[in-house]
Amino acid sequence: MGLQTAREEEMDKIIQFSVYMENKAGRLLDLVRILTGGGVDIVGFTILDSVDAAVVRLVVDDPSNARALLHEQNIAFNESTLVAVELPQSADDLRKLLAILLQAEINIYFSYPLMTRPYGKAVLALRVEDDELAGSVLIRNQFRVLTQKDISR
Structure with a gap:
């Protein structure tokens, strides 16, 4: 690569x-x-x-x-910058996501859902204290972290 x-x-x-x-x-x-x-x-x-x-x-x-x-x-x-993460389908996904970020000691300043669903799933935008760490921790835990390319035309 x-x-x-x-x-x-x-x-x-x-x-x-x-x-x-x-x-x-x-x-x-x-x-x-x-x-x-x-x-x-x-x-x-x-x-x-x-x-x-x-x-x-x-x-x-x-x-x-x-x-x-x-x-x-x-x-x-x-x-x-924001971290945009897909929430698969389970009602438990948000709890898992928050627990992962807490375990990594990453603070969330604010969040809101995106109106777009590039891969058919809900997307949550997060403003966190460390984008890079949050993204890598979420990916390691099988969450899909989206990029600007994913939401652009």
Whole structure:
């Protein structure tokens, strides 16, 4: 197996955009229209709401295009990486996943489901303290960890 370049490794990671917007009716729809109008599909999102502002966390199928569209529209955002893991079919899968991460002493900062099911199974996006360790521990325990390529067109 050949060595991956840093750029290739970065392309494997699931990118999350945290978009900061005023807390007004219709702002989420505006954001969705900007992205989908530019050919970017949203595959997962969650909203953190406060009195003054909202943070919309998004996972998209085309991070490069999304980044360009957000810059073009002067929309404030930052990026982070997530671990996206498939939950097979059992109701016990979440418990197993959490127990594995606890045993490896990996903290979960937040999580949310993705709307896409690339291989027909539910997908959970996790923001953890150590992506690399979480991914390797989950793979060793027979969980499928997805890459950006898995959720992109």
